[in-house]
Amino acid sequence: MTVNELKIKSIEYRRRLLTYIEKANAGHTGGSLSCVDILNVLYNRILNVSPETFKDPGRDRYVQSKGHSVEALYVVLADRGFFPESDLETLCRFGSHYVGHPTRKVNGIEQNTGALGHGLPIAVGMALAGKKDGASYRVFTLLGDGELAEGSNWEASMAAAHYGLDNLTAILDRNTLQITGRTEDVCGLEPLTEKFRAFGWSVRETDGHDHADLERTLRAVPFEPDRPSLVIARTVKGKGVSFIEDVAKWHHGVPSDEEFERALAELDRAMAAACKE
Amino acid sequence: MTLEQGKANLEVFADTLLELARADRNVLAVTSDSRGSGKLGPFGAALPDRIVEVGIAEQNLVGVAAGLASCGKTVFAVSPACFLTARALEQIKNDVAYSGNPVKVVGISAGVSYGALGSTHHSIHDLAALRAIHGIDVVVPADNFEAREAILAAARSPRPVYVRFGKRALPHVHAPGARFEIGKAIVAREGKDVAFVATGETVCQASMAAMELEKAGLSARVVSMHTVKPLDAEAVLAAARACRAMVTVEEHCVFGGLGEACAAVLMQAGVSIPFRIVGFPDEYTMTGSQLEIFGHYGISPEGLAKTARALLE
Numbered sequence: 001m002t003v004n005e006l007k008i009k010s011i012e013y014r015r016r017l018l019t020y021i022e023k024a025n026a027g028h029t030g031g032s033l034s035c036v037d038i039l040n041v042l043y044n045r046i047l048n049v050s051p052e053t054f055k056d057p058g059r060d061r062y063v064q065s066k067g068h069s070v071e072a073l074y075v076v077l078a079d080r081g082f083f084p085e086s087d088l089e090t091l092c093r094f095g096s097h098y099v100g101h102p103t104r105k106v107n108g109i110e111q112n113t114g115a116l117g118h119g120l121p122i123a124v125g126m127a128l129a130g131k132k133d134g135a136s137y138r139v140f141t142l143l144g145d146g147e148l149a150e151g152s153n154w155e156a157s158m159a160a161a162h163y164g165l166d167n168l169t170a171i172l173d174r175n176t177l178q179i180t181g182r183t184e185d186v187c188g189l190e191p192l193t194e195k196f197r198a199f200g201w202s203v204r205e206t207d208g209h210d211h212a213d214l215e216r217t218l219r220a221v222p223f224e225p226d227r228p229s230l231v232i233a234r235t236v237k238g239k240g241v242s243f244i245e246d247v248a249k250w251h252h253g254v255p256s257d258e259e260f261e262r263a264l265a266e267l268d269r270a271m272a273a274a275c276k277e
Numbered sequence: 278m279t280l281e282q283g284k285a286n287l288e289v290f291a292d293t294l295l296e297l298a299r300a301d302r303n304v305l306a307v308t309s310d311s312r313g314s315g316k317l318g319p320f321g322a323a324l325p326d327r328i329v330e331v332g333i334a335e336q337n338l339v340g341v342a343a344g345l346a347s348c349g350k351t352v353f354a355v356s357p358a359c360f361l362t363a364r365a366l367e368q369i370k371n372d373v374a375y376s377g378n379p380v381k382v383v384g385i386s387a388g389v390s391y392g393a394l395g396s397t398h399h400s401i402h403d404l405a406a407l408r409a410i411h412g413i414d415v416v417v418p419a420d421n422f423e424a425r426e427a428i429l430a431a432a433r434s435p436r437p438v439y440v441r442f443g444k445r446a447l448p449h450v451h452a453p454g455a456r457f458e459i460g461k462a463i464v465a466r467e468g469k470d471v472a473f474v475a476t477g478e479t480v481c482q483a484s485m486a487a488m489e490l491e492k493a494g495l496s497a498r499v500v501s502m503h504t505v506k507p508l509d510a511e512a513v514l515a516a517a518r519a520c521r522a523m524v525t526v527e528e529h530c531v532f533g534g535l536g537e538a539c540a541a542v543l544m545q546a547g548v549s550i551p552f553r554i555v556g557f558p559d560e561y562t563m564t565g566s567q568l569e570i571f572g573h574y575g576i577s578p579e580g581l582a583k584t585a586r587a588l589l590e
Contacts, residue, residue, distance in 0.1 A: 057349065104376060111347065112376040115367055121337045122372055125344020128329060132305075132350075152368075155337035162332075 001044060004277050006211040010040050011271045013079070014240045015264060016088075017071040022260045024092040026100060030237040030250040031069035034175045034208070035142060038233055039076045041214040042140060042171075051081045054108060060137050061126050063111050065119020066144030066173060067101040068252070073109070074098060082108030117150025119143065120170060124156045127168035127228075138221070140169045146178030148189050154199070157228075161200025166222035169229045170201075173208065175237035179251045192232060201230045208233030241266055279488075280448030280481060286424035287385055287442045291316035293428040294353060298327050304351045304432065305329055309338045315355045315385050335360050339368035343378040351381070351432055358384025358400035358441055359391070366406055373437045374412035381431045382413070387441040388478065388528030389562060389570045401557050403441065404476075405533025408506045413437040414459055415506040419480035420450045423503050426457035434459065443478045443528075445567050450484050450501060460504045462512035468498035471585040472516035475526035476502045476535045478567070479555075479576050483526050486581035497585065505535050510542045517543055522551040522588040526576060528567075531556040551588040555581065 001009075013036045021027030043049075048060040064073055071091070078085040083106065090096035097105040101114030111122055123141040130137050147153065160168055172192070180186050189195075193203045202223035207213045214233065221229040237251075238244030241263040244253070255263055283289075298304040298320065306312075307329045312321050321328045329345070331337050335356055342354035354361070361384050362369065373380045384403060391398035407415045414436055418424040424442065431438040438459070450465045457463065465480065466487050473483035480501045487497035500516050502509065517523055523543075525536035536554025543552065555575055563573045571577055575584060 111343075111378075112371060115371050117336075118340060118368065118372055121340020121368070122344040122347070124337070125341035125346075126348055127344075128341065129345045129348030129350055132326070133348075152334075152336040152340065155331070155334035156340065159331050159334070159337055159341060 003212045004274060006040055006044060008271065008274050009044065009079070010037050010211070011240070011267055011274060013040060013072065013075045015267050016075040018255065018260065018263055020074070020088045020091045021071055022255055023089065025254055026092040027071045027254060028068040028252050029244060029254065030177065031066060031144065031173070032072035033239045033241065033244065034235045034237045035066070035069050035173045036072040036076070037209045037211060038142065038171055038173065038214060039072050041211055041218060043076045043080050045215050046218045047140065048137070051107065054082070058135060058137050061110050061139045063119045063123045063126070063139070063141040064102055064113055065116070065141050066147060067113035070100060070102050073102060077106070077108040080108070116144065116147035117152040120153050120156040123168055123170070124160050124165060127160070127165040128163055130167050131163065131165065138167050138169065140171065143170055143172050145172060145174050145176065145183050145189060146186070149187050157196065157199045157201065160228040164226035165228045166224070166226050169218070169221045169231065171231045171233055173235050174232050175235040177237040177246065177248050177251070179248065181248050196230045200227060202227040203230045203232060205232045205234060208235035209239055240270065280450060280484060283421040283447055283449050285444050285446050286418055286421060287316050287444050289421045289424040290383065290428055290442055291320060293425050295320045295323060297428070297432050298324050301351065303349060305345060305353070307331065307338055307342045307345070307352060307354045309333055309335050309356045311356045311385065314357060317355065335365040336368050339365040339380070339382070340372050342380045343368070343372035343376060346378040346380045353381045353383050355383045355385060357391070357398070358387035358403055359398050362400055362403035362406055369407070369413065370410050374410050377412065379435055379437050382437065382439045384439065384441045386444050388443055389567050390443040390445065392565050392567050392570045395564055396561050399562055401528070401530045401562060404505050404527070404529045404535065407439050408533060408538065413439055414504065415439045416459060416504050417441045417477035418503055419477055419501045420447050422449065422451050422455060423457060423501065427503065430457065430459050441477065443567065445478065447478060448481045450480050460507045460509060462509040463501045463503065464498065465501050466497065466499040468496035469519055470495045470497060470521055471589060472498040472500060472520040472523045473526055473581065474500045474502050474513060474516060474523060474535070474539055476505055477528055479526040479528050482571060482576050482578060483581055485578035486585065489578050489582040490585060495585070495589065502535055505538065508538050508542065513539050513542045514546055514548065517548045517550055522585065524553050524555055524581060524584055524588065526581060527556045528576070529556050531558060553584055553588055555584060
């Protein structure tokens, strides 16, 4: 798959996740648009996992700590064949397994998440199990930047470095927005690179919407032997739809019919441009 | 007649865990600077690569344990019950119970074992908190036999289990040949006047109360309700049918624990008998040794016998 094909996939993923959010009248629009390029590269280029190998003890594991961006995960998993895409018609409906945060009732999902600050400790446990078993699988987790205020992340960061978990990669969706506003206004997080380095991690930054840059960075893990890797993916919340981009209220804003049509029109133009490349 | 003295359940736990880990390389203990209080020093010395230390970080302790369990490990997450079931409650709820990761959550020095250290170190909320969470069994062993069997059963179980231990040496409450199964109460003593339905380290108090009552010509049934969830409703109803009154006993706040669970069973079955819940009232619990605190709140042989006599009058 070429970089341009990945780019086209991302536009299609954005179309679909907006479609299901609009239909369900529920969802986390901004964060899903923010992380969908990361998930695209992970599932199509990096992770050694497929519907056939999902129960294989040797599979790579992905834990989505920022569980609220589940719509992005659903459309990527559906595209990879973990379940029929038509299942997503039931998103957030009464009794549907496709609820507003990841659960193991959905094929392809490793852990139930949604409460923030839970993914990294679980990923540390998975990576530690791999080390104990001499297994070659790798563990990836996607963190939101707002959730870094949860102390459990820092507890887990210390443990990851203490145990030299170079089979663990955390990706930070650094879109700088949380529900209330800018992360740096709510309760400042920076300097994140220095903080994680001080905690014993190896850190690299990447453009979280540049598929080539993401792939290059994720293929380079572990960045150093015996250290966990952190990828700070610089992203834009709501990426791909101009009026949703970088606006805090779109954290869980749902587009109106008119906004939905405008969003699809923008994505159609982006698709036409990408197809000409 | 007195009960024969045994060891602290905590020591039985540590010995049993070492035995399990020697037999199965997938058995791990995860600790939060708690190997000393968990009597796991010998475990760590014998099998250093089988103990995972995370430092004083209970949330991470449970999250890491869940991750390990999801990869096929039989994980015992060991930490003082007061911190483990309060600070890491969300991890127990989501990462263990909701995700179905079969971690064995082991609360040590539970109840008022750390009695003199004050309310920060008491765990008298844990049964209520964990009873309200779907997908985890709650087991409180009464003596060394139950402690060993509970650990073996928890290790075999495909489900998450919370097991709670104290640190005081306990008398044996069961006759040889007793059978243990999670969810099945054990009748430690037959009787027809009053039924003590007790859990954990209060069962021996109830057994001694039964001996007191016997001297006064009253016979007391003692039911060890080691599994608080799922509750053995049949055993509660059988005790109510066999006796004229019921006293529940627990090392826990009277809200949301064993007593209210038994009351719900009786009321919904339409059974009405004189009934008392003995536990800690809604106040900051007195401090002192576990037995001193028990005595203050009537969880003593004399106190329980008195409560039973008052109900029977």
